[in-house]
Amino acid sequence: MSRRAITLRVNGEEVTALVEPRLNLADFLRQEAELTGTHVGCEHGVCGACTVKVDGRAVRGCLMLAVQCEGAEIETVEGLAASAQGSELCEAFVEQNALQCGFCTPGMLITAAELLDDNPAPTREEVRDHLSGNYCRCTGYQAIVDAVMDVAAKREMS
């Protein structure tokens, strides 16, 4: 299969690579950009483990091809964690034990960050609804909801 050159920005850094047209964004990030924080749980858009931000919106990395991201701005969990807003969320996750194995966590964090961007003061039900596309086998979800609510409360106070 003939490879194609793409250039995009990942967590603020420019990345250029020759990729097969069939390579999806999640695999691109993991294998080409060597950012293994983005996880793959189903490869068909259901589990949410591969969620990353593309031009500011949370998308499934397994449902998008790398070649579709030419010129795009990608944010992965590594980038999110390095930002001030993101690290607040990360700390809340640790504090509330909102992760056990941590495999769903990168996708959860990106999804939660998007929710708080759009709706800074969500109810518990809204948090549960928004996270409903992200599967977690370990936690039972409650601690994740707690962590997101903590961050919302903290931001409201400041």
Next chain:
Amino acid sequence: MTEAARFSPLDRPNSYVGRSVSRPNAAGLVRGRGRFVDDLTLPRMLHVAFVRSPHAHARITAIDTAEAAKMPGVVRVATIDDIRDYCSPWVGVLDHLKGIKSAPQPPLADGKVFSQGQPVVAIVAASRAQAEDAAELVDVSYEPLEPVTDPVAALEPDATVIHPELGDNLCFQRGIDAGEVDRAFAEAAHVVETTMRFNRHTGVTLEPRSILCDFDPSERALTLYMSVQCPHMSKNLFAKHLGLDENRVRVVCGDVGGSFGIKIHTYPDEMTAAALSVMLERPVKFVADRLESFVTDIHARDHDVSARMALDAEGRVSAIEMDDLTGIGSYSVYPRTSGIEANQVLNLTGGPYAHKNYRARARVVFQNKNDMCQYRGVGHPIAVAVGEHLMDKAARMTGLDAAEIRRRNFIPEDAYPYTAPSGAIYERQSHHACLEKLLEACDYKGLRRDQSAQRESGVYRGIGLASLVEITNPSPAFYGVGGARIASQDGCTLRLDPTGGVTLATGVTEQGQGTETIVAQVAATVIGIDVNDIRVITGDTDAVPYGGGTWASRGAGIGGEAAFQAGKALRWNILGVAATILQERAEALDIRDGCIVNAKDGMERMPLSELGRIVYFRGDTLPKDLAPELVVTRHYTQNQYPFCFTNAAHACHLEVDPATGLIRLLNYWVVEDCGTVINPKLVAEQTRGGVVQGLGAALFEECLYSGEGQLMNGSLAEYLLPMAGEMPDIFVDHVTTPTATSELGAKGVGEAGTAGAPAAVMNALNDALQPFGVEMTDMPFTPEKVLRALGRIGGGGED
């Protein structure tokens, strides 16, 4: 004894036992810095993909790999004939399960396939995509054989025998007949009966099974980077079946993306990957995709139970009788066997209750489906649901309240240690205390009032209770006595470093449940240092003491006690050296916050970093006959009882919409007793995660097979799982009955949530359905089944 009393001698600045310390390893995971197997890349690494059987039962008549072998990137295409000499078959039996039998299981299909998804051909290529491309060109010819899928039909005399050399399709059976069951039923004032169906479901770890095998021919050494629960067991099994020196096999288990019993068994594809690494002398990676996970990760449950209970006029249980039939796929899984689950069902049904007469039979049957084996809760969800459903039925028949009938039947407080008619021995349980605390927490009376009021307005709510016992801290009686090299002991090594920090290596493993945190909490408490000054190593068989890893809720109870004993030994060694340096009696000194202090007044004498400096770099200043030993290892085996049982009481509150059949979970409460609570937050989170797994099993999850043995819903889009929107908040509280088998007093907590939830949700559902006079006992309780039970749609009701 309260925790405070138990730990009061250590109740100093570093008393971490009982505190919700957060997990140090979580900080990396939230930053995308986890190290899962698929995150690793080795030089010259290859990938393997498998051609798997589309048939549940067939003879292989020809395999043509010529086209596949020519594909770009392909390094090797292998069938059983290519790897036969690299990997021997295995048989999943244990000596103590009398009469259990299974056929030799090969790494790749050897002439016949016995289930859909069984690996037939392995393709090794430079990338997984290339291996998959080539796999599509492999041509395997099959002659289909009759699939045997129904366990009842499998036992008929004229049934096709799946493995003809075994004679029939019965893998294992066991019976218990204790007391005078017939007489108890004949004399009973009340008898309740039921039949129940427990759906086949699976673990769905978000990280699939993953292995990276790296063979070094110069030393004939194999390193396996694995997502696994029990590294030492894997080391033994891979060495044994690959014909390698066990001392030269190393298992490295980094982060594990969920396991729950899935990652504790021997899988043909993983064995094949390792054999190929040995054959090709290159690293070979295998990561299951989601479809492979659904069709080959072990499945769970799949039981049909009929049971009855006899009671006297006061509602006291006099006898239980049950029959359990379970389908386990085409092999008993190695090395734990697929007989243990049914064994547990027999051992534990009716566990919380005093009754003398018990008859039970379990039959474990081969079928042409994926293999069934130990998954979180192992047998408990069935045992608990059977006992608790009968209890609720008995309550309805006798007119007693569901809580009251349990109170009347719990094992009396003064009867411990208590031997159940199944032979299970309970050291001490707190059923009464758990139930009373639960009823208070959920405002049981208030819920009942609300229920009546709501019914008036056509809202159907139900409250379900479930009391349970759960096996933890297993002794060698679980597997060791059966001949399996699965350690029930575990060890902890502590090293005081020159900095005054401590490096802790433990044989128990971490899958996110918090093992690393709790062993550090225990060791820090006992030694007298800041918990952040302990660094924990797990999962690497070259670096940690020999141990069993994570299974049967043993991490805290066994690994925690090993850390406790190692901590005491290191502390004593440190004080001995300090006593010499300070010209003081060791008894007069103590360690607090990383400092040697006077025991009496707490005055600081010397930081541990200074002691470390002297011992490691200025040994010349110490007396010649002093041999400081700042590394200690202690091991622990629980061998006073076969198991240390925990107990718990669950309550589920839900609402059923009779128009749609939808069940809405309103609240859930758990009061559990895992003995000494090392970290309340982690205990609560283990409980919550476990409960949600049990709710998934009861309400959503099912591996649906066609009559031909084809899995019909092998994707996350079709296999329903509990998601955030449907799950309730879960209240967790504790009663604390430390086990006297260890100084720490901790029992396990990992599985009790899963054990109790299906029973509680079933009881709540049937409570809600009372006004309609129907009962449901066929899990999962889907809206469709609810509507059928209510007669709103056709196809026959249940029960």
